[in-house]
Amino acid sequence: MTHSSQSTSQLHDQMIALGDGAKRAQRVVQRSPHAMRQTALKAAAVALRGISVDLLKANAADVAQAREMGKDDAFIDRLALDEGRIEGMAKSLEAIAARPDPLGAIDQSWAREDGMRFERARVPLGVIAVIFESRPNVAADAAGLCLKAGNATILRGGSESRRSVEMILSAMQKGLEQAGLPMEAVNIVPTQDRDAVGELFRMTEHIDLLIPRGGRSLVARVQEESRVPVLGHLMGVNHSYVHASADLEMAKAVVVNAKMRRTGVCGATETLLIDEAVAAKYLPPLVKALSDAQCRVRGDAAAKAICPDIEPASDEDWDTEWLDAVINVRVVDGLDAALAHIDRHGSGHTECIIASDQAAADRFLSEVDAAIVMHNASTQFADGGEFGFGAEIGIATGRLHARGPVGAEHLTSYHYRVRGSGHIRP
Known part of the structure; x- marks a missing residue:
């Protein structure tokens, strides 16, 4: 005006x-x-x-x-x-x-x-x-x-x-x-x-x-x-990483909740990373669980080779905050590759590892550069109320004054x- x-x-x-x-x-x-x-x-x-x-x-x-x-x-x-x-x-x-x-x-x-x-x-x-x-x-x-x-x-x-x-x-x-x-x-x-x-x-x-x-x-x-x-923060391009040591039933429950509980919140998972060592066994039931929850799945070439019915992911998808019932899937060659992907595409908001290997989880928690890092918990817990603060005014992803909820x-x-x-x- x-x-x-x-x-x-x-x-x-x-x-x-x-x-x-x-x-x-x-x-x-x-x-x-x-x-x-x-x-x-x-x-x-x-x-x-x-x-x-x-x-x-x-x-x-x-x-x-x-x-x-x-x-x-x-x-x-x-x-x-x-x-x-x-x-x-x-x-x-x-x-x-x-x-x-x-x-x-x-x-x-x-x-x-x-x-x-x-x-x-x-x-x-x-x-x-x-x-x-x-x-x-x-x-x-x-x-x-x-x-x-x-x-x-x-x-x-x-x-x-x-x-x-x-x-x-x-x-x-x-x-x-x-x-x-x-x-x-x-x-x-x-x-x-x-x-x-x-x-x-x-x-x-x-x-x-x-x-x-x-x-x-x-x-x-x-x-x-x-x-x-x-x-403030620009966006929540958050990842849930299924490590080779993850329990499959836990992974299904956590990933579906992290994506689908409320797709429009900044703590929603936008990309699923899965270890190559378990991808052939774990990815089909994970994709089915997501699809049954009415989520569209887009994957890289390795994911499509295992689950041909999913959509192909584009280069832009890895940097997209969907805020919708859409998730990207990438197969990664172990923890180092997962960390490298998050370093490149994460927005510094919330990152999660699903693993029973405590050493791998500890390394993820200490090395990922994000306001909130989680082990075996849905990224939807990125909320001040869930942290015991009563509520939150936002999730800060910068490094000055305040960070996180x-x-x-x-x-x-x-x-x-x-x-x-x-x-x-x-």
Whole structure:
């Protein structure tokens, strides 16, 4: 959308006012007792359950609009809510509330010979903006985690989820109100104007961290254009590697779950690697199990030689995040070849080895460069809730600040507290 200078100025002023309100609210939240933040989270969970009927109606309208726009089934699955998913959001807020207060936690302390004492204590990051696309639950998880860690939140959801997100926001703000905390601690960008996202990128005096949750194009744009520090990942090109020592029945169960439990999540397995030593025996039942689960299988020449009915895999497939019921299969000559494939094609998100050989598993866990590495467990466990964090604001695949599922404690920084008794420096 192209604006006149006047409307561009109005949008800018509107976003600055939003940022000012968030900053003021964050100072209050930062200084609030943990019990007050817990009360807000628990009350938001109650409010969320209370609006479930209206939220389902709003979500149905969002889903209908998305279908009219031609969105695919994977997108619709991420957008759609049901009673179970709403209850899951409420339980996540309660789980976040139940965790220890991350603020003020002392993670290092020491003393000098002259009696001066030092502590490193956790403090909030400040104002966190979260840009996301179709998943409405991101609004509840992000707002809840940020609040727990003493931060304020600015949410910018996609137009497809607008009705759902606005209702979730109302539940979060009701919780804040009941706890006596400022409602501006959780905000939503008040316009669907695409230029508002560009405004967020430039709000360095108001926003301390920007987290994108969505497809590769969204995350890439945020990482390329934002002047605000960014925490995010581009995609989850994840692998499940069936080692020669793997138990076949375990491999079938883990691989089918890793691919098909929910195909549209970033923790889904996209490529199955299988040891050449067991491929002739193991691959046919693995392919059958995947096909029976309605998954399309695409393989390299060696895989097709064993299972001629599967589709041929192209060079591009190994770097594709399908987010759909499609999986690639490659036959590899042992652990070194599997590691080499992951080094080349993995996105640093989640990697799994299925093996009974502990030495091979230990080597995989220590040598694979990814935020999460797993042994004999589905990659679908790449989720902050499953890690015991209550929820997550995303999976960070970079190496700075946070890596892996980002929970409330990861939405803090630290400062140093120095205690003396009249010490002066010579």
